[in-house]
Amino acid sequence: MSSFSPSKNHSYRSLIRKLLPWTFYAIIPLVFFRLYFYPCTVSHSNLILISSSPFSFSPSTLEEESAKETTPCDYTNGDWVRDERGPLYNGTSCGTIKEGQNCNSHGRPDMGYLYWRWKPKQCKLPRFDPDTFLRLLRNKHLAFVGDSMARNQLESLLCMLATASAPKLVYRDGEDNKFRRWHFDSHNIDISIYWSPFLVKGVEKSNAGPNHNKLYLDHVDERWAADMNGFDLIVLSIGHWFLHPAVYYKGDSILGCHHCPGLNYTEIGFYDVLRKALKTTLKTAIERRGGGSNGNGTKVILTTFSPSHFEGDWDKFGACPKTKPYQEGDKSLEGMDAEMRKIEIEEVEAAKLSAMQFDYLRLEALDVTKLSLMRPDGHPGPYMYPFPFANGVTERVQNDCVHWCLPGPIDTWNEILLEVIKRWDYQSIREE
Ligand SMILES: *[C@@H]1O[C@H](CO)[C@@H](O)[C@H](O)[C@H]1NC(C)=O
Ligand SMILES: *[C@@H]1O[C@H](CO)[C@@H](O)[C@H](O)[C@H]1NC(C)=O
Ligand SMILES: *[C@@H]1O[C@H](CO)[C@@H](O)[C@H](O)[C@H]1NC(C)=O
Numbered sequence: 200m201s202s203f204s205p206s207k208n209h210s211y212r213s214l215i216r217k218l219l220p221w222t223f224y225a226i227i228p229l230v231f232f233r234l235y236f237y238p239c240t241v242s243h244s245n246l247i248l249i250s251s252s253p254f255s256f257s258p259s260t261l262e263e264e265s266a267k268e269t270t271p272c273d274y275t276n277g278d279w280v281r282d283e284r285g286p287l288y289n290g291t292s293c294g295t296i297k298e299g300q301n302c303n304s305h306g307r308p309d310m311g312y313l314y315w316r317w318k319p320k321q322c323k324l325p326r327f328d329p330d331t332f333l334r335l336l337r338n339k340h341l342a343f344v345g346d347s348m349a350r351n352q353l354e355s356l357l358c359m360l361a362t363a364s365a366p367k368l369v370y371r372d373g374e375d376n377k378f379r380r381w382h383f384d385s386h387n388i389d390i391s392i393y394w395s396p397f398l399v400k401g402v403e404k405s406n407a408g409p410n411h412n413k414l415y416l417d418h419v420d421e422r423w424a425a426d427m428n429g430f431d432l433i434v435l436s437i438g439h440w441f442l443h444p445a446v447y448y449k450g451d452s453i454l455g456c457h458h459c460p461g462l463n464y465t466e467i468g469f470y471d472v473l474r475k476a477l478k479t480t481l482k483t484a485i486e487r488r489g490g491g492s493n494g495n496g497t498k499v500i501l502t503t504f505s506p507s508h509f510e511g512d513w514d515k516f517g518a519c520p521k522t523k524p525y526q527e528g529d530k531s532l533e534g535m536d537a538e539m540r541k542i543e544i545e546e547v548e549a550a551k552l553s554a555m556q557f558d559y560l561r562l563e564a565l566d567v568t569k570l571s572l573m574r575p576d577g578h579p580g581p582y583m584y585p586f587p588f589a590n591g592v593t594e595r596v597q598n599d600c601v602h603w604c605l606p607g608p609i610d611t612w613n614e615i616l617l618e619v620i621k622r623w624d625y626q627s628i629r630e631e
Contacts (some may be wrong), residue, residue, distance in 0.1 A: 286313050288606055297354060306589075312524075330363050338388070348601075353390070364386065437473075457472070473543075505603075
């Protein structure tokens with residue numbers, strides 16, 4: 200646990216100070232990967248998109264073929280296959296790409312990573328259709344809540360939707376664009392992003408404050424949850440922030456900590472903590488949005504853990520050098536990636552059971568861990584900064600092997616998101 204040497208710690212701190220915190224927070228925990236990367240085999244529970252209650256999206260989509268398949272699709276197992284069509288947008292056509300993820304505009308030379316399509320084994324995953332998405336979300340509010348991976352997924356979605364209808368930025372808060380909202384006038388849709396890297400109440404470590412996070416595991420983070428009544432669909436996405444040093448609270452008592460030398464608390468790791476945070480979050484969503492008096496309730500989707508792909512030191516040339524996806528059998532889901540995903544799937548399944556009595560509440564896991572694991576080629580790497588090799592190749596260069604280039608593999612997450620929404624819509628019509 201304590202192999203984290205002070206000198207390394209120091210150089211990290213000085214590095215971190217230089218970096219945009221909101222871009223880079225997810226990379227810091229990678230130092231801890233080795234500490235927690237122990238092998239463990241995990242059984243894969245499948246993504247089942249059957250539920251017994253009606254979904255109230257507008258009833259005009261009987262033609263949605265892919266939603267009508269009688270066997271629910273398992274999107275988790277499949278292959279990346281070549282697709283000459285390429286992405287719906289590019290780094291110049293979409294205005295809402297975070298600088299650090301705009302890979303081709305930053306000089307990433309290879310384009311091959313843009314020409315792959317995820318092909319589930321047993322069913323078809325259609326290309327993203329922005330018009331269908333907009334139609335199904337008419338008059339709704341979709342909120343993304345979580346860390347920078349939530350933002351990455353949101354920006355992918357906005358770029359794809361923008362090819363059909365222009366989003367208008369109608370709200371942003373002062374600090375780092377952590378809270379933003381767009382409005383689609385064409386369909387009266389709101390799409391927003393809420394920064395909440397733990398979902399539960401927390402105090403993030405900072406240069407000014409403590410050098411560890413504080414998590415209050417029995418309280419949801421009201422920075423987003425206070426607005427919950429206005430959401431029709433919530434996409435939750437967390438994970439990497441749980442790897443940071445942290446102290447965990449429940450009520451007034453301290454449960455323990457993670458990587459907190461000098462604080463004399465019990466090291467409890469972060470797996471149980473993630474589980475507790477999800478339990479609190481999903482329980483709160485069910486309590487607040489389950490009741491019939493809340494009308495149409497809320498649909499909650501949890502995007503599962505997104506693996507990173509560092510090979511060796513993260514600040515070394517070639518930290519994530521691959522230019523092609525892994526193929527079946529090249530790479531298995533294991534260690535921390537598998538464990539984080541398993542906890543997330545289990546907590547969504549548990550929440551589904553406790554929400555069964557509520558007609559209008561639906562929960563689902565958006566299981567992207569495996570398909571993302573197979574895309575080591577999809578990260579910005581050194582192209583998190585513009586033209587990193589303009590003055591020649593250097594041995595030391597900062598790499599982002601956590602977030603995803605836009606366009607890129609993360610667009611697939613939203614293709615699956617659309618399939619979930621289509622299926623719910625189809626079921627709600629069939630059951631009426
Ligand atoms: C990006 O997309 C726009 C609009 O579709 C197109 O005009 C432009 O040529 C594309 N740029 C690149 C570099 O492909
Ligand atoms: C650490 O905590 C234990 C148990 O609470 C206590 O007995 C011990 O004195 C503490 N050590 C230090 C250095 O504070
Ligand atoms: C539920 O949603 C439908 C369709 O969007 C809408 O017509 C209806 O008024 C809503 N019901 C309530 C109670 O909000």
